[in-house]
Amino acid sequence: MNPKSQKVLIVGGVAGGASAAARLRRLDEHAEIIMFEKGPHISFANCGLPYYIGGSITDRERLLVQTPKGMADRFQIDVRTQSEVVAIHPHTRTIQIQSLEKGLYEESYDKLILSPGARPFIPNLPGNDHPLLYTVRNVTDIERIKEKVTAEDTQSAIVVGGGFIGVEMAENLREAGLDVTMIESNAQLLAPYDPELAVLLAQEMEQHGVKLMFKQRVIGFHSHQSGIGVELESGQNQHADLVILAIGVTPDTTFLQSSGIALGARGHILVNEALESSLPDIYAVGDAIEVKDYIHGNQTTIPLAGPANKQGRIVADRIAGLNSTYKGTMGTSVIKIFELTAASTGSNEKTLKRLGINYQSVIVHPSSHASYYPGASAITLKLLFTPEGTILGAQAIGYEGVDKRIDDIATAIHFRGSIHDLAELELSYAPPYSSAKDPVNMVGYAAENIVSGRVQVFTYDQLPERRPDQTILLDVRSELEHNNGHIPGSLSIPVDELRQRLSELDMSKEIWVYCQVGLRGYTASQILRQYGFNVKNLSGGYKTYRMAQFQPTPFSSQGSDNNNSHKKEDNVQTWTVDTNTSSNNEQKSIQPMHIDAELDVRGLSCPGPLMQVKKSMDQLPDGQTLRIQASDPGFYEDIQAWATMSRSSLLKLERGNSGVIEAVVSKNIVQPNPELVTAHALEADPASTMVVFSGDLDKAIASLIIANGAAASGRKVTMFFTFWGLTVIRKQSPQPISKSMMGRMFDMMLPRSSRKLRLSQMNMLGAGPKMIRGLMKHHNVPSLEELIQGAVDQGVEMVACQMSMDLMGIHRDELMDHVKSVGVGYYLGEASQANHNLFI
16 A cells, blocks of 8 residues: 555554654645544643643643644644544454544554553442542543632642642642641652652641652542541541542553553553564553653653653654664652652662662752852752662652753663763753852762762661761761750761861771761861771761651641641641740741841851841841842751740741742741750750950851841840960050060061951962852852951850960950950850860
8 A cells, every 4th residue: 555545543642642743744645644532632731731720721721732623724733632542453453442523433544653642540349439539631521620629618639649740739729728638658759769868858748838748558449528528548548629549640541452462560561672563553642651761671661751752753663664763761760748849760769679788878959059159058969879880770859950850861871871971961051050169060979979989988878887886987077066956876076176186986887977068078078988997978968868768747647627727728838836836937827927127148058147136136026037048058947946946936937939038037926836845945045155366357247147146036145355366356456565575576477467367278479368268259158357247246255364464475455345355254154154166
């Protein structure tokens, strides 16, 4: 037969079938093409269906990518909707159709394309036919859900299943104003992500009011008053006004059972690289087929729209005589969860373990773009690779720039790239978009260090296996960081003190090092390795360890009538605390919020945001509210601690677009949360004292940052400058003073002012301090002189040790005007009243 006059039947539309039809017509103007769709719509944006519920997509018609009339007018394709193909007869080359319009009839074919898709899996449980139980597959489904959601008496929903559809539906039901509970039988959301990354997604959902129930198996459904009840294996019962069932999909291939077409164990159509089924002239595409895993070569099933579109195009090419083939899929995907973005490609750890593949991993936490440019937010990026360096997969989560990093890595995987390719990639850079070392380069560098043997790593889940009799767990962060939280059983030696304190480590034991994100740990491991220690560094650092500790907040099993349900007419983005019944950070009732003042500190780095908050709050009368917007990631925790210590009420705290943190604080209207404040701190006003012994620039900066942060938190702060620390508070150009020979000698050795201070490390003949000051300026960190003035403005008391001044020949007139000279007894008196004391 002349290929230009062949008859091609397509079973199913949407991504695979519709793209095959359009492509085939472009290649073959004379083919007779007939498409059968059992629903009313042939091509719709099924990935966009949840967003119609949440209101991001307001026009239903925008979900319809193509209509039967449009396909007929432009492509001369005979589209038959409400026509379900019920059987295939390969020996007669016909199919049987049950049509709403024509009844039961047959149609012959020369070529047949199967694109039946997958249908939601409905388990055989009691009550699975309940009218308030909904699934999400097509426009008709979503219209039914929309009608229920917008009904006046609908206040709550339960989503069963934490996969892509379940998570997107939970988000959009919440956006629509419902009280939402998600029930998931596994211990995490979204199976493609490894547990330590999946917790970030769970936290985001919980912060936006979605209640999470993990490791809970549904055993049935029943009517409950005017709603629906969900019975759990644990004995708990949940109830709501509707339930979305999203526990997975199954291929819609029941009509093929007697056709002779080879099917996989779960009913998927088996195809080769030409997408040909086991029978001649029958092709298959989309969610109903098994495909080859591009990385490992084994058979897999990945129901994604992107691969389905490509497969439809390839089948059209084959029918038109082009030699296209489908080489497999990597499962590259991306999902929006409120303000967060998560993306992945390739294999995760669970898959690699199941396949018995030897692999290594690394986690980095870079900024989305240059950190000195306002608005930068953190990305958590995990890379999986073979011991030789072949890339196996990657996952990333953050507020911006996540998708393009995973797309870069997916491209490298497609071309069989290695970690060295990631390190060498030349990627576009400008401060608003990236860094000179892009996160993709950085994860490549980190992986290269592992593959080359320059560093050995351990992961957070290996900590329970550590044997304390054979290992030392070493925290190389600062002492302050260690005191604010650390891995139990760890020894604290800051990396800058490590060389001088090597004697504190047992050479016969393996050293397990960690820092905040892994960078200082890598530096420490290099130092220790070159001194003969056997050392490993924690991949992803303490931040990853802390991420992995997250557990969903337990809540009442009473369903939609629990304490923190809300009405749809409330503004769920603006809430206040009922201060009579709740702590600072617990939402109990929703009321309209009045804002008295605004503060925008985006672009400022710590301690700048808190200093500005303190300054603004000092100007407000008691009871008035301040709304703050900040971009410094640490502000999320800082403002909670500040609100508690300042006896103010934190009314709102959320992360918004691109990681912008918004907080609303009301001045002095509640007592501090007893769970967050120690008994000692409640007995007296909080105070901090600090001995500044060092005259190094970096240590001076650290002391003033801490002092400003403490003062901004409402603490009385006393800084006691002694010996070399006196140089920090010397005037820049004092009047000439007559001195003794010893005084003149000290004058020659000591810096003349804070602007002349050296670095404790990496001074580089004065280049180091200039570089640090330049970096501080780019990162919007106040200079040392600005920090000193800020401390003065906040009432920080700066005193100089008179004994040290006498020994070093320093006169009072050489010191800044606000400084007073005192004896050590004065400082000890202040320290005795403080609950926080530092020596720097």
